[in-house]
Amino acid sequence: MALTYAVLSMVAVFLAGTATTQLLKWHLARHRDREIHAVYRVLASTYIDGGTANLVSTLNAYIQQTLEHSWLFIAIGPGGKVFGGNVHALSLEIPQGWSTADGAQLGLSTGMRYRLYSGTVHGKLRLVVGMKFQQLGYLGRLVQTNFEWAFFATMLFAIIGGSLIAQRMQRRFDAVRKTMDQVAQGELTMRVPLTGHNDDIERLSGDLNSALDRLAASVEAMQQVSSDIAHDLxxxxGRLQMSVAEAIRKQADSLSVSEELESVALEVDQINRTFDALLRIAQIEGGARKASFKPVDVTEMITTLDEIYREVAREAGHTFSVAAPPDGTINILGDRELLIQMFANLIENSITHCPHGSTIRCSAAVYSDAVWITVTDNGPGIPESEHAHVLRRFYRLEKSRTSSGTGLGLSLVKAVADLHGAQLRLDAAHPGLMVTVIFAR
Known part of the structure; x- marks a missing residue:
């Protein structure tokens, strides 16, 4: 990784430096040509305004300001004779416009090349102005040298920096690997250490820790479920075995065994209901029914619950009522059968656990672009410390487990709420319990 980082950095610097050098040379060449042409225009204007004598005087002034033929000036008369400048003999024909020439071709011994501009003034005078390439070459070499030093410095820093970064990343990946190995060996409490850096590895480590938290919670829940299933069954x-043994004894004495058989039937029915509830929850948590979600009219659903449970609650000595907006005004996307079962479980819990004369109410409303459906009673309620626990499978407030029921009612409610992406809240109603399911619209 360090080598890759270094190579990519060097390639990037090389390409950027090469492009910058070429662009700088191009700008310098344009600047040189503009400078040559500007001097040419000055000399041409001098000739036009003051004639040959004035031109020669101006040429001499320019020549005195230049050293070692860094600038070249040639004035050629109508007959082709050179009469001014710092070149007195030509061995080549200088074309009109821009061209290049060696110093030897211009009668100079500098061994340098010149950039030339030649033009005709008033159809009579040939005027040539040139500049050594050396002046541009010096700047080019300076830029090239600086670029080479920058390239090697970047290469060095890239290798060192890449190595340090690679070592740091390797240490962090080693920590992740070590943690996962420990988890694989059964140490579910281990977590990837976080460094506080807000980078991709830190975010990945955080996601892994969240996944490990969920895994640990799932394993703990499975262990609890296994223990609870064993206890519940x-x-x-045991009662089933006792009933069967008693029936066998009575049958041997030619006595009636109908009471024992009835007890056996009740126990088998309770076991079947427990497994049916477990399978139902597993099916819901599998998420297969999410594919058949359709818009559900909340008011129509609550009306159905009212029709089912108003009389049931009255016979149990309770008062049941509902409140919902007009039909068709509130819809949620979901499975109508599961939603009715979820709220039926909540209502049945209230009917079962509330004392005689309690009031139970199911209502729906829209708050902050969400649908809130609430089941409230004024019974004994659930201690706040138990709110999170009662949603677990087989959890019961009374630890003796002597009461009827599977202990899976609220677990099914939570499974249906999770399937619909809804928030499930348990709050104290003072007195009683208020269970709210919040659906996003």
């Missing part, structure tokens, strides 16, 4: 199976 052990009791009815």
């Amino acid at each position: 052990k009791t009815p199976l």
Whole structure:
């Protein structure tokens, strides 16, 4: 990785430096040509305004200001004779416009090349102005040298920096690998250490830690479920065994065994209901039914619940009521059957656990672009410290597990809420319990 980083850095610097050098040379060449042409225009204007004598005087002034033929000036009369400048004999024909020539071709011994501009003034005078390439070459070499030093310095820093970065990243990846190895060996409490740097590795480490938290919670829940299943089945199976043994004894004495058989049927039914509830929750958590989601009229659904449970609640000594906006005004996307089952579980819990004469209410409303459906009662409620626990499978407020029921009602409610992406809240109603399911619209 360090080598790749260094190579990419060097290639980038080389390309940028080469492009910059060429662009600078091009700008310098343009500047040189503009300077040559500006001097040519000055000399041409001098000839036009003051004639040959004035031109020769101006040429001499320019020549005195230049050293070692860094500038070249030639004035050629109508007959082709050179009468002014710092070149007195020509061995080549200088074309009109821009051209280049060696110093030897111009009668000079400098061994340098010149950039020339030649033009005719008033159709009589040939005027040539030139500049050594050396002046441009010096700047070009200076830029090239600076670029080479910058390139090698960048290469050195890239290698050192790449190595340091690679070592740092390798240490962090080693920490991730070590943590995952420990988790694979069963140490589910281990987490990837965070450094506080807001980079991709830090975010990845955070995501891994979140996944490990969920894994640990799932394993803990599975262990709890296994323990609870064993406990929940052990009791009815024990009673079942006792009933069967008693039936066998009575049958041997030619006595009636109908009471024992009825007890066996009840215990088997309880076991079946437990497994049916577990399979139902597993099916919901699998998410397969999400593909068949359709708009559900909330008011129509609550009306259905009212029709089912108003009389049931009255017979149990409770008052059940509903409140919802007019039909068709509130819709949520979901599975109508599962939604009715979810709220039916909540209503049945209130009917079962509230004392005689309690009030139970199911209502729906829209707040902050979300649909809130609430089931409220004024019964004994649930201690706030138990709110998170009662959503777990087989969890019961009474630890003896002597009451009827599977202990899976609220677990199914949570599974349906999660399937619909809804928020499930348990709050104290003072007195009683208020369960709210919040659906995004």
